Amino acid sequence: MIRFDNEFIYLETPNTLLVFEIKDYIYDDPSFNEEGNKLITQRYYGPKSRYKEIKPEESKMNPFGACYDYDSNNLIYSYFGNGNNSDTSLLILNSDNSFTNRFYFREAKVIKGGVDIVGPHARNIKETLDIVEVDESSAIELHHYYSLCDDNDVITVKVKIINKGDKEFFLRKIASLETPIESKSLKIYTYYGKWLEERIRHESTLNSGIFVNASFAGTSSHKHNPFINVIDLENNLYYAFNLIYSGNHKETVEVNPVGHSSIMIGINDYAFDYRLKGNDSFVSPEAIMVVSTSLDETRTNMHKFVNSHIINPSFQYKKRPILFNSWEGSTFDINEESLFEMAKLCKDIGVELFVIDDGWFKNRNDDYHALGDWTPDKNKFTNGLGEISKRIKSLGLKFGIWIEPEMISRNSEIFKNHPEYALMSKNRHPIERRHQLVIDMTNKEVRDYLFNSLSKVFEEAEVDYVKWDFNRFLIDVYSSTPIRAGEYFHNFIHGTYDLYERLTKRFPNVLFEGCSSGGGRFDLGMLYYSPQIWTSDNSVAYSRSFITSGTLEGYPQSTMGAHVSKDTNGCDRTSTLEDRFNINCIGGFGYEFDLREFDDNTLQLFKKHNEFFKKHQYLIQFGSLMIIDNPFDDNRFYSFIINNNDEAILFVSELIKGNHNKKWRCKGIDSEANYEIVFRDQNNAPHVEPIVMSGKELINQGIDIGSISLNEDVEEGYQGIYSRIAVLRKIKN
Ligand code: DGJ
Secondary structure, rough: EEEEEOEEEEEOOOEEEEEHHHHHHHHOHHHHOOOOOOOEEEEEEEHHOOOOOOOOOOOOOOOOOOOEEEHHHOOOOOOOOOOOOOOEEEEEEEOOOOOOOEEEEEEEEEOOOOOOOOOOOOOOOOOOEEEEEHHHOEEEEEEEEEEEEOOOOOEEEEEEEEEEOOOOOOEEEEHHHHHHHOOOEEEEEEEEEOOEEEEEEEEEEEEEEEEEEEEEOOOOOOOEEEEEEEEEEOOOOEEEEEEOOOEEEEEEEEEEEOEEEEEEEEEEOOOOEEEEEOEEEEEEOOEEEEEEOOHHHHHHHHHHHHHHHHHOHHHOOOOOOEEEEEEHHHOOOOOHHHHHHHHHHHHHHHEEEEEEEEOOOOOOOOOOEEOOOOOOOOOOOOOOOHHHHHHHHHHEEEEEEEEEEEEEOOEEEEHOHHHHHHHOOOOOOOOOOOOOOEOOOHHHHHHHHHHHHHHHHHHOOOEEEEEEEEOOOOOOOOOOOOOOOOHHHHHHHHHHHHHHHHHHOOOOOOOEEEOOEEEEOOOOOHHHOOOOEEEEOOOOOOHHHHHHHHOOOOHHHHHEEEEEEEEOOOOOOOOHHHHHHHHOOOEEEEEEEEHOOOOOHHHHHHHHHHHHHHHHHHHHHHHHEEEEEOOOOOOOOEEEEEEEOOOEEEEEOOOOOOOOOOEEEOOOOOOOEEEEEEEEOOOOOOOOOEEEEHHHHHHHHHHHHHHOOHHHHHHHHOOOOOEEEEEEOOOOO
């Protein structure tokens, strides 16, 4: 709810409050005083439970100078010329060759619902506060949009800048969100990584100076995910921030010695320089923020927000199919018959969707060729993809394929005919990654070509699912079309969004899954179009525990593609299939093997796993997840519980074996109820009879790991993890 009360504006979410105050702008030299000018400041952001009534406050003067003091006034947005003497959210090269702006508050009004924006944004917004500031001397209008949804504490924030004059200016930096934090002692969690090691939590303590988390790759990147947690250690408050954007992003946290600490979230200003001609406007991506008194609450808010306000409504809270993907088992070595053999096995073990990964298109027998030529390979599929799709569908399975639209191989028909489609610097040798170049997504002709050729394939094959990959980052940022260099990165990602928009509209029932060499583009921009994203090429139970755990801090389990596959990539700690299932049966679950290699016993084991998964599929994918043991806090344990009214499912793992005397304490369950606890039967662990425990015991004492330890024979030489799953059912009186 948004409410005005004299000079105050209150934005209320179910559990938090954000309060702004409109103040007079004052100068200590009255001859400079510009009568009637106002400023807008932030007076409170935090839990409602901590709020104490705020009295109106005069603008504070800087003790040394003539201007108001930015730092002690907590202005809602900083820009060059408002005297904060630090990095700013906004930087404009004005038409008068100055960087200086002076914005004054003009008005604030409430808009029903959200504000239209091209590209990904929060959905189902209830109301928006539109704060308008104006710099008359530069003829610039600035809108700050703060949006609320009524079921969540997350607040979304974005900025629109309008050139009201007739002279052009250049936008050098525009953050989406800025918020002060009344503390000089912060802990920051960022989720950084690389291929096979995505979103590893990193902890930084900040008592002074500036901390930056940013991407420079043209994509949100493996290296630095845009999601961050900031913990105010003085006041014990847990903030989380994210950006609904898949391009270069930047999160800056500054502990300021003379005032409050501040946070800025937005597009990375690196190589960013956007021209705005008269009447042009620019809308920043939408940033999101939440604050609470615990990490659990912050995470739960983020999960619910993503599920209800980011994911495509056609897939919101809809079970995600168990899929089989051909990549890890067969790579490029695929053909209609071998795949059909595997599809039959998939049907037997209970898989629901069959996906042909890379290698289905003409001349794609290795990664040196054919990206951009989106026509089926007749040597592998004599009658095209339509035929194999029909055969697979006749088994009762759904059918999906892999694409990588934003790329082009130099060895391709399309490159031969249109070298100008590739992103290459003029007169310089292009730099390849994975032997491929990036296609120019800023070029409408390229996007039309991709839309038409991909639509043809999707139609012919009647696809139910598409995996959209992106296997390199941007280097030679140059286009054959007349586009300014400083606009390239941003327009590239908007080109991708445009193609996504057109394809998802044209094929509304197709489930898209994002991917980028594993989880290199795991962000809210992508999740807006693809309800799930392949989390990592590393499915090894031990390392995947860390990857999942880091990802879960900002993103709900339903968004995470997680497969049981070979126990190789990136880790020498192998694990049993039972443990690999326990770790990966979360979110968009599936398999990546050559299934023909397995004996009957193993196939029966997969079948048993799938039966278990299907029984609890909705609870697993959409229940409310709480972390019990975070491996980044203690690398011996990893456990979480997922709750849904009368049922919960508990996942526990020992990542390092030892005599830990560990009891697994449950969270989020009903302390007044009794629960029946049934352990999933595993062939590497003793059968445990169901037990009954009270909610209080489960929460306070926890379940004893002793009763779920492994069979002796499996432990011999075993280097993997030790895991179990238990289902908790409330006993009705
Ligand atoms: C990288 C992805 O992460 C893999 O799953 C697979 O799709 C390959 N690309 C295919 O080239």
